[in-house]
Amino acid sequence: MDQWPTTEDIARAEDEIVLPELTEQTAxxxxxxxxxxxxEQGLPIAVGVWRGERQLFHCALPGSTRDNNEWLRRKGRVVMRFExxxxxxxxxxxxxxxxxxEKFALPSSRFAAAGGxxxxxxxxxxxVGWMGVSGLPQLEDHRFVMRILREHLDARR
Known part of the structure; x- marks a missing residue:
């Protein structure tokens, strides 16, 4: 984990991603x-976009599994709990x-502190929501989502 970005670096990058809205069309x-x-990259991922408790988008690509869907939900609950x-x-x-x-008394069956x-x-x-990917190593999941969000915002400029 030493090669991972610091919490400050992660927070800074997240704070740079601000959408004008989160509609069904945006999702x-x-x-x-x-x-x-x-x-294009042949990635075995599941992709999800949620607004609050409502799932606005989901797709499971070839090679992804049922477990990836559950990992998505568990990681998303962490996002909505801690923003x-x-x-x-x-x-x-x-x-x-x-x-x-240990720290927050959150069951691992419902919450996953793992990137993505x-x-x-x-x-x-x-x-107001979250976007997630599951199927790659957790740092790669996170980087993939951040890249997609940046590309989306860059295309709007």
Whole structure:
């Protein structure tokens, strides 16, 4: 984990990603962009975009498994609980030598502090949802989602 970014670096990068809105169309555009990139690279991932408790987009690519869907949900619950990425919370727990279960009494059957789910900040509204990927090593999951979000915002400029 020493090669991972610090919590400060992770938070800074997350804070740079601010969407103007999170509509069904936005979720579809984000999800489609992730699916196209995943297919191009032959990645065995599941992709999800959520607004609050409502899933707006889901796609499981070839090679992904049922477990990837469950990992997505568990990582997403971490995002909605802490309003930070699941990687940030994983790094925070690692730095403090603890786990979600020990520090926050959160069951691992419902919460996963593992990279791959990123908060979706909307200008003027704060964190309203999350986007996640599962199927790669956790740091790669996180980087993939961050790249997709940056590409989406760059295309809008």
């Amino acid at each position: 579809y555009a984000l999800g489609r962009r992730a699916v196209e990139a995943g297919l 930070r990425s699941s990687l940030y919370v994983a790094r925070l727990c690692k730095d403090q030598g603890t786990s979600l279960a 789910a990123v908060p979706l900040h909307v200008r003027g509204a704060g964190v």
